[in-house]
Amino acid sequence: MTPVTQAQFRAALLDADTPVPEGLLNGHGAPAGSRYNVYRNNVTASLIDAMKLAFPSVRSLLGAENFDTLMPMFVRAHPPASPLMMHYGAGFPAFLDGFAPLAHLAYLADIARLDLAMRASYHAADAGPFDPVVLQQPPETLAGLHLRLAPATKVLRARWPIHDLWRRATDPSAPKPRPAGQAIVITRPAFDPAPHLLPTGAATFLLALETHPLGAALEAAQAAAPDFDFAETLALLLHSEALTDQNKDLPL
């Protein structure tokens, strides 16, 4: 009896045109026929369900029906690379970028990045709260202070109005998106991540904070955006709990 290899079993799984392997039977020794389709359906449906959960904003903006029509194409071309389904779909933004029929909705890839960042934030490590008392020091030492973003804090910049589009995705009565690029910071005060619109220069500031002390990050932001409003940005970071405590080792 010729064995059915897992390579043969896999080959027909995500491709309805590949014949079902021989050597698979029903309970009476006859070819299994459409019984094999149970596995085809299970795999495809479970991956599509995972994508629906993972990309709610893309699905809302594209329309549920369009999204669901697109999904079999994506999941067949990009099955998961790990048993951690919480990371599935990392390749979706690049897929959307390269998908010509949706070229007129070029912002969708950045919305997919936003959905991915929201999920990464949801599963990110917990972190202690930031104590603003450390900011009460003279400017010359303050400039050397390293502020740390919480692991759940994610910064995203786009040439599309991603914050307005996200609001529209979650609430169809939200105002029409403005025709401008936007940057956001996603923060997770307790367990539920939320995106906040960043003022001009603030994304540069936050990204610089990852490797630079406060003074240098401030200079970078002011160089990128002369009207950068430090006070407003700091208030947003404190209010949204974007920062964490100072007790961890700092990068050299």
Added chain:
Amino acid sequence: MLDYFTHKTYLPTGIGVGYKPQHFNDLMHAPGAVEWIEIHAENYMGDGGRPLAQLRALSEKFALSIHGVGLSIGGEGALDRDHLKRLRKLIDTFNPASFSEHLAWSTHGAEFLNDLLPLPYTNASLARVAAHIDEVQQSLGRQILLENPSSYLAFAESTFSETDFLSELTHRTTCGLLLDVNNVFVSSTNLDLSAQAYIDAFPLDAVGEIHVGGHDADVDDHGAPLLIDSHGAPVIDPVWALLDYTLARSGPRPVLVEWDTDVPDWPVLRAEADRAAAALAPVKPL
């Protein structure tokens, strides 16, 4: 080979439910008959946030069973060492009463297919699965329970019955078994076998946990019944009857109600747990 206790599980001999986050508050405040919960390991492998916070709270109140769905023990390829390390970390953190996995494969090469795929029951697959179980038990430092699958088809090349295959695995590896009586009902219907004969042939001494759950009904090309293990419906009466039949022969065991898709409100699942408790209560030790 590790020298394990003869206990197959440290779960209480009572009722558990598959944990769903929407039931968190109900379980914490009105668990009814539920004494233990089971989680899917892979959903708790993030770094933090709500899933792990809920699990910490639940594990202080309930005995915990961790149920893996991603290890691909039946795979032709080597086990995923990174995934074994993640499991080890989760198990070291929560020290569950039981860890279980499936007689199935789900990984092929670099791909994870997110389903429990079937394997033939041959000498070659027996040797491979036994080696994988040994590796898992060594790596986790504990005995595991292996679950019988739901079958939709059979392999022409198989030379063992499923019950003989599982029995042989327990001898070769000292693993225990998780007996899913819904899977027995589904497979027996789909392959036109006797579910009771399956239970009669099953190595019940090795069973550390029993599952019941719901399934969907379809038909194949010939109009023959084709049941799908969906975990998305109430347990049907013939499966409850098969649970009674099993418990009468195994003696009391931890029993879990699984409901993974179209998850109902808590009162519905709690009623299923109550029914399982009523099935378990009169069972006398052998």
